Amino acid sequence: MSRANRLSVVWCALAVALIITALAATRRPVLGAGEPFTPVAVKTPDGLTIRAQVWGNASGPEILFIHGFSQSYLSWEKQTGSDLTKTFHMVTYDLRGHGGSDKPLEAKFYQNDKAWADELAAVIETANLKRPVVVAWSYGGRIIGNYLRYYGDGHLAGINLVDTGSKTNPDWVGNVTRNTSSRMVSTDIAANFSGTAEFVRGVTAAPLSPKDFEEALAYNMAVPVEVRSAMRGGANSNIDFTPEFKKLKIPVLVTHGTKDDLIKIDAARYSASVIPGAKLSVYENVGHAAFLEQPDRFNQELAAFVLKANGKH
Numbered sequence: 001m002s003r004a005n006r007l008s009v010v011w012c013a014l015a016v017a018l019i020i021t022a023l024a025a026t027r028r029p030v031l032g033a034g035e036p037f038t039p040v041a042v043k044t045p046d047g048l049t050i051r052a053q054v055w056g057n058a059s060g061p062e063i064l065f066i067h068g069f070s071q072s073y074l075s076w077e078k079q080t081g082s083d084l085t086k087t088f089h090m091v092t093y094d095l096r097g098h099g100g101s102d103k104p105l106e107a108k109f110y111q112n113d114k115a116w117a118d119e120l121a122a123v124i125e126t127a128n129l130k131r132p133v134v135v136a137w138s139y140g141g142r143i144i145g146n147y148l149r150y151y152g153d154g155h156l157a158g159i160n161l162v163d164t165g166s167k168t169n170p171d172w173v174g175n176v177t178r179n180t181s182s183r184m185v186s187t188d189i190a191a192n193f194s195g196t197a198e199f200v201r202g203v204t205a206a207p208l209s210p211k212d213f214e215e216a217l218a219y220n221m222a223v224p225v226e227v228r229s230a231m232r233g234g235a236n237s238n239i240d241f242t243p244e245f246k247k248l249k250i251p252v253l254v255t256h257g258t259k260d261d262l263i264k265i266d267a268a269r270y271s272a273s274v275i276p277g278a279k280l281s282v283y284e285n286v287g288h289a290a291f292l293e294q295p296d297r298f299n300q301e302l303a304a305f306v307l308k309a310n311g312k313h
Contacts, residue, residue: 036055036080036081037053037054037055037080037092038053038054038055039051039052039053039054040052040053040054040091040126040127041126042093042119042122042123042126042127043122043126044096044115044118044119044122045115045118045122046109046112046115046118048096048101048102048104048109048119049101049102050093050094050095050096050101050102050119050122050123051073051093051094051099051100051101052073052091052092052093052094052123052126052127053073053080053091053092053093054089054090054091054127055080055085055089055090055091055092056080056084056085056086056087056088056089056090057085057086057087057088057089058089059089060087060088060089061087061088061089061133061157061306061307061309061310061312062088062089062090062091062129062130062131062132062133062157063084063088063089063090063091063132063133063134063135063302063306064090064091064092064123064124064127064129064132064133064134064135065079065090065091065092065093065135065137066093066095066120066134066135066136066137066140066143066144067092067094067095067098067137067138067139067140068137068138068139068140069138069139069228069231069232070098070184070196070199070220070223070228071098071137071138071216071219071220072094072098072099072219072222073092073093073094073099074099074215074216074219075137075216075219075289075292076092076291078291078292078295078298078299079291079295079298079299079302080092082295082299083299084299084302084303087303088303088306089129091123091127091129091132093123095119095139095143096109096110096115096119097109097110097223097224097227097230097231098219098222098223098227099219099222103223103224103227105224105226105227106226106230107226107229107230107233109230110227110230110231111230111233113146113149113150114146114150116142116143116146116147117143117146117147117149117150117151118150119143120134120143120144120146120147121147121150121151124155130155131155131156131157131310132156132157133156133157133158133159133160133302133305133306133309133310134147134156134158134159134160135159135160135162135302136159136160136161136162136164137162137163137164137289137291138162138163138164138262138263138288139164139231140162140164141161141164141165141166141241142164142239142241144159144161145166145239145241145244145245146241148241148244148245148247148248149241149244153247153248153249153250156250157250157251157306157309157310158250158251158252158253158305158306158309159248159250159251159252159253160252160253160254160255160302160305161252161253161254161255161268161271162255162256162289162290162291163255163256163257163260163262163263163268163288163289163290164263164267164268164271165263165267165268165270165271166240166241166242166245166267166270166271166274167239167240167241167242167270168237168238168239168240169266169267169270171264171266172263172264172266172267173262173263173264174202174260174261174262174263174264174288175202175261176198176199176202176203176261176262176288177261177262177263179198179202180195180196180198180199180202181232182195183195183196183198184196184199184225184228185225185228185229185232186225187225192225193221196217196220196221197217199220200213200216200217200220201213202261202262202287202288203216203262203287203288203289203292204286204287204288204289204292204293205257205259205261205285205286205287205293206287206293208292212292242274245271245274245275246274246275246276248275248276249276250309251277251279251305251308251309252275252277252278252279253278253279253281253301253302253305254268254271254272254275254278254279254280254281255268255281255283255290255298255301256268256280256281256282256283256290257282257283257284257285257286257287257288257289257290257293258282258283258284258285258286259285259286259287260286260287260288261287261288262287262288263288265282268280268282281301283297
């Protein structure tokens with residue numbers, strides 16, 4: 001067995017152990033043991049299986065959630081476990097390389113803009129979504145940007161950009177990102193673990209509960225180092241979706257925390273300035289994940305936005 005394969009085996013073993021520990025601590029039912037969603041297996045054009053989850057009111061307005069770098073569909077628990085499910089038809093999914101989805105280690109699967117766009121399109125089609133509002137968090141902004149570049153906005157009702165940026169700008173990079181980037185792509189497990197833990201702590205301005213921290217650390221560590229490295233390298237290291245955002249004809253809500261130390265709030269102000277009719281919602285004293293730190297306000301604003309985008313409010 002090669003050194004790279006041995007590292008991947010160790011990595012996966014560590015991730016499994018962390019996930020088992022986190023699931024036991026939270027008493028979460030394991031897959032297949034009465035989960036509150038309908039699982040959906042999505043096939044991408046390049047042959048990967050993406051794990052998606054369907055929640056809530058099957059006849060309600062549609063919301064599709066895209067998580068961020070090294071995260072999981074579990075990031076959205078404060079939405080999928082809330083009263084939003086009474087009104088809305090909601091879909092989450094694990095990006096390629098993340099969670100329960102396929103995790104090929106070759107960089108080509110993560111450095112092709114159209115592959116990300118095709119993946120999102122495949123989720124929309126397989127989940128039978130007609131006109132969803134897409135909630136794109138952090139790295140999810142790149143994915144919706146790529147989708148708009150190749151597919152346009154004709155199949156969407158609206159977009160909620162959450163703590164993301166529309167283009168690469170070194171001045172918008174926060175200290176957490178700068179301090180953890182190299183360690184999160186290190187093949188040294190100790191260095192990677194410490195960098196990932198610092199990254200997870202840095203996502204929120206206020207500390208996560210021990211339960212939420214353990215779970216987030218587990219699903220972050222489930223992403224192989226090769227995947228993380230590929231997602232931050234090559235063509236992914238430089239983006240600019242300004243042209244796509246300027247052409248948008250659908251409602252857009254831009255959500256950002258003032259204490260976001262991964263992507264600074266100036267990125268949100270820029271996006272709101274170039275997107276026609278965009279509304280900027282600023283969360284004071286909140287970090288990189290308003291939906292975690294202030295879920296009540298986030299869920300209320302999202303619900304109002306989705307209803308309005310669907311002509312129901």
